[in-house]
Amino acid sequence: MTSVALILLAHGSRLAEANDATLALAAEVRSQCRFERVEAAFLEHGLPTLSEAIDGCVRSGAERILIFPHFLTPGVHLRRDLPEAVAEARRCHPHTPILVTPALFDSSGLPQAILQLVGGEKG
Secondary structure, three states, rough: OOOEEEEEEEOOOOOOOHHHHHHHHHHHHHHHOOOEEEEHHHHHOOOOEEEHHHHHHHHHHHHEEEEEEOOOOOOOOHHHHHHHHHHHHHHOOOOOOEEEEOOOHOOHHHHHHHHHHOOOOOO
């Protein structure tokens, strides 16, 4: 069986509490999933960086890495920065497939999750 690592990628914040929330989300996902490793990473203003998280996953034996962009809008980071960072990671780790999943905003379940949180589902 292939060892798969999942990286939850967030923008990152200068506020430690915001980054802590992403780290806590990664821990919660880790406790509920089948992946051997689940990590959080940040594009800006947080540690670990995406590069550091990928390097750590490879060092720990991950044979495949999935990156889940935890973003609510398709901005510059997803359109330019993430592809550049992934291309560099693939050059550094040519024997480890590194895949980017659809982003959070692409989830068909997101509208329902919002409605559940605010109590606005149709009856």
